[in-house]
Amino acid sequence: MKIYVVGIGPGGLAFMTPQAKAAIESSQVVVGYTVYVDLVKELTLGKEVLSTPMKKEVDRCRLALESALDNKTVAFVCSGDAGVYGMAGIMLQVAENHPEVEIEIVPGITAACSGAALLGAPLIHDFAVISLSDLLTTWELIEKRLRLSAEADMSVVLYNPKSKKRCDYIDRAVKIMSEFKSMDTPAGYVKNIGRDGQKVVICTMKDLINNDDIDMFTTAFVGNSTTEIINGKMVTPRGYKNV
Amino acid sequence: MKIYVVGIGPGGLAFMTPQAKAAIESSQVVVGYTVYVDLVKELTLGKEVLSTPMKKEVDRCRLALESALDNKTVAFVCSGDAGVYGMAGIMLQVAENHPEVEIEIVPGITAACSGAALLGAPLIHDFAVISLSDLLTTWELIEKRLRLSAEADMSVVLYNPKSKKRCDYIDRAVKIMSEFKSMDTPAGYVKNIGRDGQKVVICTMKDLINNDDIDMFTTAFVGNSTTEIINGKMVTPRGYKNV
Numbered sequence: 001m002k003i004y005v006v007g008i009g010p011g012g013l014a015f016m017t018p019q020a021k022a023a024i025e026s027s028q029v030v031v032g033y034t035v036y037v038d039l040v041k042e043l044t045l046g047k048e049v050l051s052t053p054m055k056k057e058v059d060r061c062r063l064a065l066e067s068a069l070d071n072k073t074v075a076f077v078c079s080g081d082a083g084v085y086g087m088a089g090i091m092l093q094v095a096e097n098h099p100e101v102e103i104e105i106v107p108g109i110t111a112a113c114s115g116a117a118l119l120g121a122p123l124i125h126d127f128a129v130i131s132l133s134d135l136l137t138t139w140e141l142i143e144k145r146l147r148l149s150a151e152a153d154m155s156v157v158l159y160n161p162k163s164k165k166r167c168d169y170i171d172r173a174v175k176i177m178s179e180f181k182s183m184d185t186p187a188g189y190v191k192n193i194g195r196d197g198q199k200v201v202i203c204t205m206k207d208l209i210n211n212d213d214i215d216m217f218t219t220a221f222v223g224n225s226t227t228e229i230i231n232g233k234m235v236t237p238r239g240y241k242n243v
Numbered sequence: 244m245k246i247y248v249v250g251i252g253p254g255g256l257a258f259m260t261p262q263a264k265a266a267i268e269s270s271q272v273v274v275g276y277t278v279y280v281d282l283v284k285e286l287t288l289g290k291e292v293l294s295t296p297m298k299k300e301v302d303r304c305r306l307a308l309e310s311a312l313d314n315k316t317v318a319f320v321c322s323g324d325a326g327v328y329g330m331a332g333i334m335l336q337v338a339e340n341h342p343e344v345e346i347e348i349v350p351g352i353t354a355a356c357s358g359a360a361l362l363g364a365p366l367i368h369d370f371a372v373i374s375l376s377d378l379l380t381t382w383e384l385i386e387k388r389l390r391l392s393a394e395a396d397m398s399v400v401l402y403n404p405k406s407k408k409r410c411d412y413i414d415r416a417v418k419i420m421s422e423f424k425s426m427d428t429p430a431g432y433v434k435n436i437g438r439d440g441q442k443v444v445i446c447t448m449k450d451l452i453n454n455d456d457i458d459m460f461t462t463a464f465v466g467n468s469t470t471e472i473i474n475g476k477m478v479t480p481r482g483y484k485n486v
Contacts, residue, residue, distance in 0.1 A: 007360075088364035096474065128392065151391055
């Protein structure tokens with residue numbers, strides 16, 4: 001009667017903690033979106049594997065819950081961290097009327113951290129993490145968060161910068177942030193982190209506009225007013241002087 | 244001539260990725276603050292270990308750089324993630340005039356993610372990460388970021404909520420955020436994540452004030468206006484309806 005909600009990190013097993021690996025290994029059932037289950041395939045051999053298509057998050061949680069109520073130990077795998085736009089919240093919501101089911105959240109490396117590492121050090125100081133997906137949030141609230149984060153001079157990480165239906169959202173986001181951030185602010189983006197086709201680009205904020213390279217598998221980063229490019233890396237100082 | 248800046252995660256080896264472990268194993272020299280080097284002691288056997296006291300960050304980077312220039316491979320270890328208030332930025336700054344030294348940042352699980360997992364799912368939607376340390380930042384800027392993040396109705400993670408000299412900073416932070424967040428907003432804090440003495444507390448924002456339990460080894464979390472407590476866990480919904 002236990003569900004582990006497991007963040008597997010950005011890609012293959014090299015980015016997954018031993019805690020996450022042990023959680024999957026100790027489970028009889030593995031639940032997840034097909035692509036993520038495939039990333040941990042070698043850990044799922046001999047286990048019952050239940051997956052549902054994209055966007056069927058609630059169904060996936062119900063599958064996990066039913067297996068747990070059937071006295072099985074379940075590993076519910078998510079890409080990145082289970083707690084950052086991940087399945088931890090919805091799983092706790094779906095299981096609300098079953099407090100007898102133990103739910104343990106196992107953290108993983110989220111794209112803010114794995115992407116930042118590839119770009120250099122853009123998040124060394126205060127930052128905001130904002131998703132541009134308006135499937136479950138109003139665009140007005142997203143705009144407000146972008147504007148206030150830019151006014152606060154925080155570095156900003158943009159999850160879900162684009163999709164087929166939302167191809168100009170990152171353009172709109174950059175224009176809003178430009179009320180408070182210079183268009184020449186160092187920026188960057190990372191595609192397919194830790195997977196085939198990984199691509200790392202360092203640029204300025206204005207280069208994020210009309211950029212066909214950015215897609216739904218991209219995470220974008222915008223620095224603060226002190227961010228600089230050092231030897232091709234994006235660096236936000238914490239404030240150390242006299243280096 | 245290579246320096247890995249390695250995020251070792253919150254505590255012991257269970258929270259460190261294979262990528263981080265491999266980076267340390269492939270290095271001849273391990274540099275870091277004594278406490279963090281001790282957390283990975285079993286990986287440092289037979290290696291040259293260089294450590295400096297707390298607050299000597301620039302000195303530590305110079306030690307790492309000197310070893311790299313001496314043609315050694317160096318693992319510079321940090322607690323949590325190397326890129327979130329970590330050493331990645333200062334290392335890139337210190338090595339600015341030595342582009343021949345390759346610097347690879349290896350991400351780890353930061354306290355925002357490891358702490359969130361212990362509390363439930365407070366960071367499922369947009370959030371801000373803010374440090375209350377004013378050693379390297381003005382308090383005015385910290386206040387501004389707190390106020391605007393609260394106005395944006397983001398969940399907020401507070402790093403360095405207190406120190407011996409800054410024992411009322413979290414009280415001041417909560418009061419500022421209360422301009423836009425209800426004092427009854429679900430909140431929580433986690434001490435000594437992944438280490439001896441780990442403690443997890445779920446409460447409301449007002450309970451963070453005058454709280455002697457919160458110290459410099461604590462990370463504090465405040466939800467947004469939709470955050471709720473479900474079966475003793477802090478949950479910020481992403482917006483899924485009809486669960």
